[in-house]
Every structure is written in structure tokens, then in C-alpha cells.
Amino acid sequence: MAVATTSKKQNIINIAAGLFRKNGYKATSIRDLAAAVGIEPSSIYSHVSSKEEILAEICLDSARRFSEGMDKTEKTFKSPADKLHALIQLHLEIAYVFPGSIVVFNGEWKHLPDDRLKEFITSRKNYETRFKSILEAGKNQGVFTFDNAEIVFNIIIQSLTWPYEVSRKYGKAALQTELTNFIMRSLNKNP
Amino acid sequence: MAVATTSKKQNIINIAAGLFRKNGYKATSIRDLAAAVGIEPSSIYSHVSSKEEILAEICLDSARRFSEGMDKTEKTFKSPADKLHALIQLHLEIAYVFPGSIVVFNGEWKHLPDDRLKEFITSRKNYETRFKSILEAGKNQGVFTFDNAEIVFNIIIQSLTWPYEVSRKYGKAALQTELTNFIMRSLNKNP
């Protein structure tokens, strides 16, 4: 017997993430998912309790990845510039290795049931707060220049949130170089 | 009799754009739309032939606005910097006055039927080509600096594509100032 690399449940969720990304959550039926997995529709419910639960696992898994990435970034780097640099890499890394993150970027989290939605938004706000702190620290130290940290945070997040197909056209390295240059040049007070 | 400001059809499409933006195209039923308009579901079909047609009108209207904005920009301004500045304003202007554009930004155009999808993508590619020409001209004239025009185009477009609720938190003026500074500083070869 081979060592299990992914549980059947996780496998279903991964396949669902791919379908949600391509066609959207609402446009993907349990029947579509079952066909892609290779089982009968009702068998999906042996592994997950509902379609909403699948979405919740995808969204909260993505949120967890960002949260842990932020933990590591804060611990590993001292200067705001180094931290920001690491966060740019984090976003691209997650987008490239975890297809479910694209589902989140596409805004499908709006279909989460109330309790999960609250959980997700809380995690997101926490990430935003920590990100803005890094920007503010850079401004206070005289290395970053901008007016409104919240607006700049959103600009950066948006610039890092690419449609899946577009992002795949270029190598991760090329994307990372251009994005890092673009963002860092913008914020750099003393070029 | 009052002068008709918007046709009943256009009114339905505008209301649909609001619902598609908030809940998504697939998650918005004809029944939801009819209730928002204040008529019975079947009456929707006295004004539009299908749900897909509503989406097509929204997406192609948005595409037309961008195309016409690009026409005007190319005619009115000479320097790449002035043109880029105008395009930033164009994006924010459209996002603020036309709710349907947000539907497009949210990627709902993926649900267009084949022929309309082709039409939409063609218009989009045309816009991209013209936008990249402006970037390349700036690079050739030694005023812009970047590696890959296509990647930079996508970065700029993404940075201008905000979730509706977030963008409404700040005044249009504040958003415009910060975005213009952010993008122009990035590209500016001689700060």
C-alpha cells in the first residue's frame, strides 16, 4: 500500500477548487464535481457535508496560508522594505501553488454561509491590519512615501491579484521581478 | 407625460447590473430581478430575450465605454505620460458612474454565450494593444521604465480594478490621487 499523500476529501476539495476557479462556485454543480472526481453525485456527501462546506474549506485554507505567511514574515525580517518584499513573494507563491487561492481572489467567498463568512472576513481584516502596520512603519522611518495606508494596501493587494490564465502566461520569476520593481519603486522615498 | 430618461429595458439592465455585481450572475435569478424591478418574472421577457442577453448588454456596454475613452485619450493627449494619466482617470470614472463595469471587473463575462464572448474578448484585446502602445512609446522616449509591457499593463489594470465596496469607502478624488502617484512614480524613469 502506498502512503496516502492526500485524503480523498482533500482530493475532492482540490478538484472543486479548480472547477470553482474556472466556472465559478454557483455555476459548478455537485454533478459536475462528481464527474470530475469520477464518482456518482451522491457519493460526494460521503466526504463533505455540503457544497458550502467545500467552499468554506477552500476559503479558510487560503486565509490560513496568508496568516501563516504573515507570521513568518514578521518573525524573519526587520525592515519594512524586506517585509514588503517577502509579502509580494508570499502572494505569488500562494497563487502559484494553491489553486484555491484564486477562488478567493475571484470573490467567491461572498457565497459563504454567515458564520464562515464572518470567520473569513475577520481573518482578512487581521491580515490587512498587519500589512498596513508594515506600510506605516516604513513611512515613519522615512523609507516609504504615500498618503493613505489603507488605499495603498488595497492598490498593492489588487496589483498582486491576477486572473489565473493571465498570470500563467509569464513565468513566476518574471512576474515577481516586475511586480517587486513596480511596487517598491512606487513607495521608495529616496530613489 | 414626462420625457423618458431611460427606457424600461435599460432600467431593467441597470437593476440587473446592481444584482449581478452584488450576488453574481449565476446567483441572480430572473425572479430576483423581477422582484427588484417590481414586475412578475415572465414580464422580464417582454423587454429582453434572455438572461444571457442582459449580461451581454452590460459587458459590451462597458467595453464600448472603454473603447470610446481610449479614442478620446489618443486624440486629446500627445505625451505617453498625459495619456496614461487620462486612462487612470477613465478607469475610475467608468467604475464610479457605471455599475455594470464592476460586473465586468468581477469576471462575470465568462458566462457570456460563445458569440458574445468572442466579441467581448476582441474588444478587450484591442484595448490592451492600444494601452501597451502608450507604455512602449513612453519607454522608447525614455520617460517610462519597465521590462515587460504586457506584464506592466496587467499590473496597472489590476491596480485600477477594485472591489466595489472597498472603492466606495474613499472619495474618488483620494483614490485618483493615490493611484496616479503610485503608478506614475513606478514608471517614471527620472524622478
Added chain:
DNA sequence: CCTACCGATCGGTAGG
């Protein structure tokens, strides 16, 4: 993991 099935809702039509 399957067969068989259910109630709800969907986009859309007939006919006035």
C-alpha cells in the same frame, strides 16, 4: 460508494 429519489428552484413559453 451506489441506486433511487425528493422538493425546490431554475430559465423560459403560451396565451391572453
Added chain:
DNA sequence: CCTACCGATCGGTAGG
């Protein structure tokens, strides 16, 4: 613009 309705598809359950 409405009443009345249709076939298709949906998420999910029962029972094995």
C-alpha cells in the same frame, strides 16, 4: 404586463 405552466436541473437524503 399577468396567470398558468413546463421540462430541466439543482443540492441533498434514504437506505443499503
